[in-house]
Amino acid sequence: MNLEEKTIASQKIFSGKIVNLRVDTVLLPNGKRGAREIVEHSGAVAIVALDEENNIYLVRQYRKAAQKIMLEIPAGTLNQGEDPLAAAKRELREEIGARAGHWEKICSYYSSPGFCTEELTVYLAAGLTAGNPNPDPDEFLEVTKMPLSQAFDLVRRNEIMDGKSIIGIQYAYWGRQDERPES
Amino acid sequence: MNLEEKTIASQKIFSGKIVNLRVDTVLLPNGKRGAREIVEHSGAVAIVALDEENNIYLVRQYRKAAQKIMLEIPAGTLNQGEDPLAAAKRELREEIGARAGHWEKICSYYSSPGFCTEELTVYLAAGLTAGNPNPDPDEFLEVTKMPLSQAFDLVRRNEIMDGKSIIGIQYAYWGRQDERPES
Numbered sequence: 001m002n003l004e005e006k007t008i009a010s011q012k013i014f015s016g017k018i019v020n021l022r023v024d025t026v027l028l029p030n031g032k033r034g035a036r037e038i039v040e041h042s043g044a045v046a047i048v049a050l051d052e053e054n055n056i057y058l059v060r061q062y063r064k065a066a067q068k069i070m071l072e073i074p075a076g077t078l079n080q081g082e083d084p085l086a087a088a089k090r091e092l093r094e095e096i097g098a099r100a101g102h103w104e105k106i107c108s109y110y111s112s113p114g115f116c117t118e119e120l121t122v123y124l125a126a127g128l129t130a131g132n133p134n135p136d137p138d139e140f141l142e143v144t145k146m147p148l149s150q151a152f153d154l155v156r157r158n159e160i161m162d163g164k165s166i167i168g169i170q171y172a173y174w175g176r177q178d179e180r181p182e183s
Numbered sequence: 184m185n186l187e188e189k190t191i192a193s194q195k196i197f198s199g200k201i202v203n204l205r206v207d208t209v210l211l212p213n214g215k216r217g218a219r220e221i222v223e224h225s226g227a228v229a230i231v232a233l234d235e236e237n238n239i240y241l242v243r244q245y246r247k248a249a250q251k252i253m254l255e256i257p258a259g260t261l262n263q264g265e266d267p268l269a270a271a272k273r274e275l276r277e278e279i280g281a282r283a284g285h286w287e288k289i290c291s292y293y294s295s296p297g298f299c300t301e302e303l304t305v306y307l308a309a310g311l312t313a314g315n316p317n318p319d320p321d322e323f324l325e326v327t328k329m330p331l332s333q334a335f336d337l338v339r340r341n342e343i344m345d346g347k348s349i350i351g352i353q354y355a356y357w358g359r360q361d362e363r364p365e366s
Contacts, residue, residue, distance in 0.1 A: 003245040003252055003323055014196050014204055016220045018298050021197055021204050024247060029323045036247040037199045039222050041298070062186040063296040064207060064219040069186055070296055077297075107341045109349055111294040113246040113253055114260075115201050115224070118295055120346075140186055140212045158290045163303075163346050166292055167353070174357035 002029055005036070018077070041118035045088040046075035048106065048168040049096060051128045056148045056172070057096050058165075061141040071144075071154065072162040073169070075120075084108075084121040092125060094134050096143055101127030106171050111163060122168045124176075148172055185212055188219070201260070224301035228271040229258035231289065231351040232279060234311045239331045239355070240279050241348075244324040254327075254337065255345040256352070258303075267291075267304040275308060277317050279326055284310030289354050294346060305351045307359075331355055 005026035013021040020040040028034045049057040056073070063070050076091035078084065085103060092098055106122040133143055152173040154160045160169065188209035197204040203223035211217045232240040239256070246253050259274035261267065268286060275281055289305040316326055335356040337343045343352065 001323065001325060003243070003325070005245050005247055007247075016206070017218070018220045019204075019222060021202075021222075023199070026247060028321065034321055035200070037201045038248050039202060039204075039299070041295075044297075060186070062188050063293070064188055064190075064209060065221050065298055065300045066293050066296045066302075070293070072296070075297075107338070107344075107349065109344045109346045110246070110249050110253070111346050112224075112299065112301055113249045113255070113345055114227075114258075115248055116222070116295065116299065117248045119249075119344075138211065138215075138217055140184065142184065142186070155290070161290075161292050161302075162296055163292045163294050163350065166290065166350050167346065170350070170353045170357065174353070 005029070005034070008033070037115055039116040041116060042080070043078040043084070043119045044075055045078065045084050045091060046073050046120055046122045046164040046168060047088050047092050048073055048122065048124045048172045049092055049098065049100065049128055050124070050126045050148065050172065051145070054148050055145045056151045056169070057098070057128070057143060057145045058151065059095055059141045059143055061139070070162055071160055071165070073165045075164060085123070088121070088123045088125070093131070094136065095141065097131035097133040098128045099131070100125035101129075106168060109167070120164055122164055122171075124168070124172060188212070188217070191216070220298055222299040224299060225263070226261045226267070226301060227258055227303045228261065228267050228274060229256050229303055229305045229347040229351060230271050230275050231256055231305065231307045231355045232275060232281065232283065232311055233307070233309045233331065233355065234328070237331050238328045239334045239352070240281070240311070240326060240328045241334065242278055242324045242326055244322070253345055254343055254348070256348045258347060268306070271304070271306045271308070276314070277319065278324065279311075280314035280316040281311045282314070283308035284312075289351060292350070303347055305347055305354075307351070307355060
């Protein structure tokens with residue numbers, strides 16, 4: 001079966017600061033027409049940031065969409081044309097005020113491929129040197145650090161409820177004992 | 184610091200089949216006003232479905248937003264007022280044509296809490312009995328199964344690029360040896 005859907009029309013609905021929205025009319029594999037609501041997002045990066053004592057840095061911030069204060073790994077949206085690793089280094093400096101001695105890509109993934117173009121790249125940053133955070137003027141967040149095992153426990157108890165943070169913390173806690181080539 | 188953002192106005196932009204879009208004007212912690220673009224989504228479920236031989240069921244489908252054919256764990260959107268576990272059982276029947284002898288909640292999480300209300304609940308379903316899939320008329324997908332270790336290898340090689348699938352497969356591969364209370 002050819003699963004692809006050819007776009008035959010595209011209607012722009014909204015153009016914003018964080019997202020755009022369009023509705024595509026597509027030709028389905030059965031020859032019929034269908035509508036696909038597509039949220040456009042420029043992509044993001046997230047960082048599992050570990051110091052020499054295996055503490056992880058987390059940020060606490062209010063998330064309007066979830067209507068709650070959430071604990072997450074540091075993250076941010078890509079600037080226009082920005083390389084993901086450069087963005088991750090920038091976000092780590094801005095949110096945590098730190099630089100890392102070792103960078104490793106964990107994965108890239110789509111947060112919600114059914115309707116959203118957002119692709120996130122998650123990095124592991126180790127060997128952190130502390131500094132002073134310098135967040136954007138419209139970002140309000142609290143930085144905290146804790147042993148990685150404690151953050152993992154928050155994932156297991158489902159108190160950390162952010163997708164990128166769950167992926168990154170599961171990887172850092174379970175996956176680092178396995179050998180893998182650095183990238 | 185009080186991190187919460189009080190909504191002082193809300194503008195509906197779009198009301199669709201999968202998402203709605205609104206822009207909220209909020210009072211920031213520093214007393215200034217800010218805009219929050221919010222994509223509303225009714226929530227979803229995803230299932231790590233394992234048979235008695237530790238094979239995992241996956242579905243391959245074209246994702247317009249990602250512009251590629253993706254390999255994912257079975258998943259679907261919640262119907263209005265639907266209980267997540269009931270939705271997961273329904274999706275497993277529809278997409279895979281199977282029932283499971285054991286259900287366990289892995290976690291609930293927000294796919295993109297910075298701008299989207301979507302909350303996903305991921306389940307582990309074990310002891311599958313095979314059957315015949317019965318997908319929605321506008322869903323075009325291919326069902327495949329493979330050893331869990333092979334699916335995990337696709338996660339490690341970043342060939343599986345879907346967030347919920349990465350979370351679920353990481354958990355099933357790494358986490359099941361640990362004792363945990365069933366829920």
